[in-house]
Amino acid sequence: MxxxxxxxxxxxxxxxxxxxxxxxxxxxxxxxxxxxxxxxxxxxxxxxxxxxxxxxxxxxxxxxxxxxxxxxxxxxxxRPKEAVAAEESFAKIWTRRVFPKAGYNTPESLTSETVQIDAEAMKDPQVKKGLENLRAYRKKVLDMCSAFQKDPQLEIQQLVRDNFNVAQLRDDLNKANRVFNEETQITTDRFVRNILQDVDELESVSGLLEDKTRTPRKIENTQKWLKKLYHDFDRFLALYPES
Structure with missing residues (x-):
């Protein structure tokens, strides 16, 4: 001693x-x-x-x-399984403490089979209307992608302004997002933010020059944001049945 x-x-x-x-x-x-x-x-x-x-x-x-x-x-x-499980559990807790914002440390492989949807909320007319509008938005983006593929000098910026009311789009996204539980909304909230950001970025990069043309760089950026917007719409709507 x-x-x-x-x-x-x-x-x-x-x-x-x-x-x-x-x-x-x-x-x-x-x-x-x-x-x-x-x-x-x-x-x-x-x-x-x-x-x-x-x-x-x-x-x-x-x-x-x-x-x-x-x-x-x-x-x-x-006990390799227990040790690995304990390590993964600690990693999740640690990252949630360090990155408390919504969207961090959440699963990417959400599907309509794995998410929990409130059946009663799905019957709400506002939710149904919101999903209907979102599917219509996705169809418009797909049409713009096809048209831009044929004509890279197409006036996309004006089409975005005419087809997307950001306030209405945000309202439709929030209504559709009600049907998920809180844990799932950690991921779906990020999808909502991505869609709204995609619309803003697409409008910003898709403008024409004074001679009504686009440089190869602007064509590439416009095509990139069109594809991303469609992908984010599709990923969000894939969580719902019959989407």
Whole structure:
């Protein structure tokens, strides 16, 4: 049993004492820029006894470390599934703490078979109307994709403004999103935000130059956002039956 009487002043070093038991001890301040560094010294007046005691403590520390490593490895071999499950559970909790925003650390493989939908909410006329409008929006995006494929100089920007009322689109998305439970809405809320952002980005990049043409770069960007908008609509509507 080590006591304070067994501690002797060894030297002055700006560091922290760590005993062989693994517990760190903060240093007491004597001077402004110096700390008293305590080392384990066995009782005795000879230098040899002090060196041998330090060697024994180092040997014990190595032994404890090796035993801990062996126990950890053995636990992984005997119970690999439990160890992996515990690690994944800790990772999910940690990422949710660090990234509390909606949409983080959520499954991407949601389907109409895996999500839980409120059957009563699906009967709501407003929900049905919202889904009907969203399917109509998706059809308009598909038509614009086909038309733009034939004519890269097509006036897409005006079509977006004519076909998409952002306020109405947001309202339809929110109505359709009511049917999911809170856990599923962590993902579907992100789908809603993506769709609204896609419409805004598409309107921004699809404008024509003064000579009513598009550069190859603008054609590529317009096509990219058209495809992304259709994909996000399709991914969101795929969660509903008969979509």
């Amino acid at each position: 080590l006591t304070l009487r067994a501690l002797g002043i060894y030297s002055f070093l700006p560091c922290q004492v760590k005993l062989f038991s693994g517990h760190g001890k903060k240093l007491s301040s004597k001077y402004t820029h110096k700390f008293r560094y305590h080392n384990i010294c066995m009782k005795g007046s000879g230098r040899g006894e002090e060196v041998s005691s330090i060697a024994r403590l180092q040997q014990q520390s190595r032994r404890v470390f090796l035993i801990s490593v062996a126990q950890f490895a053995l636990l992984g071999l005997l």
